[in-house]
Amino acid sequence: MLPYSNNSISVELSGFFLNCFVRSPNWQHWLSLPLSFLFLLAMGANATLLITIWLETSLHEPLYYLLSLLSLLDIVLCLTVIPKVLVIFWFDLRLISFTACFLQMFIMNNFLPMESCTFLAMAYDRYVAICKPLRYQSIITDQFVAKAVVFILTRNTVLTAPIPILSARLHYCGKNSIENCICANLSVSKLSCDNVTLNRVYQLIIAWTLIGSDLTLIFLSYTFILRAVLRLKAKGAAVKALSTCGSHFILILFFSTILLVFVFTHMATKKVSPEIPILLNVLHHVIPAALNPIVYGVRTQEIKQGIWKLLKRNG
Template identity: 50%
Template sequence: QSVTNSSRFQVSEFILMGFPGIHEWQHWLSLPLALLYLLALSANLLIVITIQHESTLHQPMYQFLSILAIVDIGLATTIVPKILAIFWFDTKAISLPQCFAQVYAIHSVMGMESGIFLCMAMDRYVAICYPLQYPSIVTETFVVKCTAFMVLRNGLLTIPVPVLASQRLYCSRNEIEHCLCSNLGVTSLACDDITMNRFYQLVLVWVIGGSDMGLVFASYALILRSVLRMNSAEATSKALGTCSSHLILIFFFYTAIVVVSVTHLAGKSVPLIPVLLNVLHSVIPPALNP
């Protein structure tokens, strides 16, 4: 079907259908999602306020925790309010600019979360492996530079994702089998070739997620080696206790990314799994991180 000359798009809006295959009872999922969202907001706000008001916590490690809490609030807020609006008020329609804006927000905030995990891993690596040099290496300036780099990296590298999506021709279908505007979910409705969209999505995942994940696990491998060399059982226990919760969250975060990517490539045989993981991946870490 041809596209009119007055508009790049034949459709004027997308329709977010929710979870594929369970449309009849998906509204029951709104309660646990709402509770997780409230938990994420309240707990992360409490962390930010506590760190800001307690002078003894004005240290790089806690500043990274504060930044992570802010990113978590942004990550959950990017998708959960719209999902609850779909379930509670049946507001499934979303305009094209709003949809592409959500695509950008999701990718950039996800990348920021990954980047902060990397910064925190570097902080723990220096603290455990080079404790004497830690105060001179990990300073407030170091925190500011790391944060600024992550914001610029993710903000700039993510721009092509919604730009490429907006250049596709959406000339017929407009129903997205998802609760949110994911890049591949939106571009799969296009009438023209989306090879470049898929290629850049893959590049982005590996450049940001892959590099961060590799450096994070390399840092913890070096930390583990250093810890195992300690003669003090108390020092070993303290070091492992400091890193264990961080490692659990990192493991869940990156495992979900890998599973979502693989199930997307698997095609339409398991559509519910990547959709459900996409949603849980954006709300469970913000609720558990505190």
């Protein structure tokens, strides 16, 4: 590698440098501990949930298969982002190779819409369970889950793959320091000497199309669910029906709330510290992942019983 100064070298000879909270070094110290805790919690809770669903035959149902997919997506997203951030915090190893950077970009842009699409499939499951209960067994089948998984993987991979490809094809010259903790497309493309309008417009359109349409359809599903629940006249029927949706609705709030806060904070960059959007971007990859399996584990009796059986079996 040729000598360099101020991290400004020809990118063909090196990788990128992630300037993660370089202007606020104190953030690294107090963030490393809670971030490590959340990462371990996310890995442990999701692994426990996956093992429980796999071993407990009573949980071999469509809804729990979709929940397993959500846990797998959470694990991959956490492993893609958080270990590198912690390595930067602990050892100041900011260099990331081109291959690793664009692979991270691909996974982030691909798996986040996959999560929103999985939430949509789970919302449809709850819609059929409450609005068309007599047809639930014939509509929500293992074949439905298989088709949903194929659709989720195909739709998001095909539509998001051009984002890292467009970014990788850009010509980089001069600085190669990314003002972020992760290889976000906009942060990376900003370093290019080429015109990046197509790159940015495509990501914006795809992000709002995929995640925006998923959240809109989820909202419509719950509108129909609420309308159906309000028509129930049997005592306690409405509460029982809503309780079956409670866990799923909380997961959607985790996903959408942090995402919306990040979007609005990013739009108001002149009014907030530039470190805030970076922090929210990192937290969005670990907080929902840590809380999702816990919410379902606490609120779903079948999962609690499955975990208890697993513990007794290994006890």
